[in-house]
Amino acid sequence: MSWYSKIYTRVREIRANNCFLGTILTFCLNIFLVIQILGLFYSMYVYVTITVGYYVQYKAQAIVYLIISTYLFLMTLWSLMRTIFTRPARVPSNYQPSKELQDQLAAVTPYINNRFEADKSTPAQIQSQNVILEEMCRSLNIKVAECDQFGRIKYCYECGHIKPDRTRHCSSCGKCCVKYDHHCPWINTCVTHSNYKYFLCYVCYTTIFVYWFLFTSIEGVVRYFIWQKWMEDLSKIIIYTVLMLFGCVFGYFPLGELVIFHWSLVGYNETTVEQTKPAVLRNDNMADYNMGKSANFEHALGWGLWGCPIESKVSDGMHFDIRYVVLEKNHFIRVSQEIGGPENSANDTPTPTPNDTR
Ligand SMILES: [Zn+2]
Ligand SMILES: [Zn+2]
Known part of the structure; x- marks a missing residue:
């Protein structure tokens, strides 16, 4: 956790116990x-x-x-x-599984010092978690491409929902943000999709x-x-x-x-x-979101008027084209496949179509 995240977390704790002092301190976070x-x-x-x-x-x-x-x-x-x-882009409610499935997941996750420590799970717990997480995706009818370093579908224990691709939990705000870039203390807000x-x-x-x-x-x-x-x-x-x-x-x-x-x-x-913690994509740990310069700029900055701060987004920030790497005739080639969407299953393996060779 960064130095400013520790300050934000402390201010949130103070605000929960003392509304007046917490509000003043929250206002002080705008000093920069x-x-x-x-x-x-x-x-x-x-x-x-x-x-x-x-x-x-x-x-x-x-x-x-x-x-x-x-x-x-x-x-x-x-x-x-x-x-x-x-407003920072937040995860929609249709990524929140039923209370029953949340409880099942909590029961097989280590709970240490008043917080869930999923990274300290045993191999048996990881296996159980994966089964429950897959069931969550099935019940919600959502599909995600990313996983954590243990191969699990990404889930936020603090917010209680499946994380869409490229979503991260901001420890400064205490909430998950869609296509999270970073929390900027200079302007006191999250930079997101x-x-x-x-x-x-x-x-x-x-x-x-x-x-x-x-x-x-x-x-x-x-x-x-x-x-x-x-x-x-x-x-x-x-x-x-x-x-x-x-x-x-x-x-x-x-x-x-x-x-x-x-x-x-x-x-x-x-x-x-x-940049510091690259996304891990299921089925292919060499896959990434790099679709070529022009597509990348369009994805980040929208359909046009890039120098003008007006709304021009071309995506919802939760579903992305992915470049997979496959071996073909002794050469690795990059192929792209759009993944995600509420109507696909979490277990589907992408069927890439070659479009780009390196
Ligand atoms: Zn979260
Ligand atoms: Zn934030």
């Missing part, structure tokens, strides 16, 4: 978000009043600077609002805004030394120096690195959490 919003507005204010309003000498240049910076500022703000106000595009837009626009501010504000620093109004412009140059220092630091890390990292993840159709 508030700092970011204030920083964004202050940077824009400084840019308009000092860079554009004072140092830039040509009207046409000032207008161009103003249009570009306002566009970047508004897109950043819009993307951020959509990221934090879009529902807001991943908006999050990516936010990171990209913020990074561009920071670099735009840095590069176009260099002129102001140069003019300070040319004009030599040492004392008169001293406050301006101090504000500039502090903001440029922050811009250099945050523009490189985390912003710049986040952009590069997430664009590479999208290219491979992976989530942040899958």
Whole structure:
């Protein structure tokens, strides 16, 4: 569990016992978000009043600077609002098995220190669990492709449901999230299937805004030394120096690195959490979700308008095309197969169709 997940878990525990204190602490978890919003507005204010309003000498240049910076500022703000106000994608109720099956599963799972420790199960328990989990899928009429490291269908003991493919339990929120990417303490929300595009837009626009501010504000620093109004412009140059220092630091890390990292993840159709703990697919541990660059980008960012934080999803975040690896004429080839859907059985083995060779 990460350091911030421990804080979130502790705050949830406090909230359960003391509503007033818990609510205040929950509000305090937004501190990084508030700092970011204030920083964004202050940077824009400084840019308009000092860079554009004072140092830039040509009207046409000032207008161009103003249009570009306002566009970047508004897109950043819009993307951020959509990221934090879009409800994280949760698992639908049709993945929740009957109470009877839940109890049967609980009876064959080790319960240590007030929590289920499925990973400490004996081989006999794992076998029993698998039988019950298969029965759960049959009774719910759902199909999943992923399993855990013991080959079991993935089940969340805390939320009490079968996990759809690529769903993970967020220990910060205490709930399962569909196509979970990560929990971001900087914006105090989960990044999941529902807001991943908006999050990516936010990171990209913020990074561009920071670099735009840095590069176009260099002129102001140069003019300070040319004009030599040492004392008169001293406050301006101090504000500039502090903001440029922050811009250099945050523009490189985390912003710049986040952009590069997430664009590479999208290219491979992976989530942040899958980078550290890759998904295990039943029947083929070499299978993955990588369907090729263009399909991967479409899957993550939607049918179009990728630079615009509007709804454009093309999937429900629970059913995915999968590339299986099969041996054919002494060569491994990648084949794809769509899996999932409420009308299939959990026991069906996919029948792949060759479409891609490596
Ligand atoms: Zn869960
Ligand atoms: Zn979360």
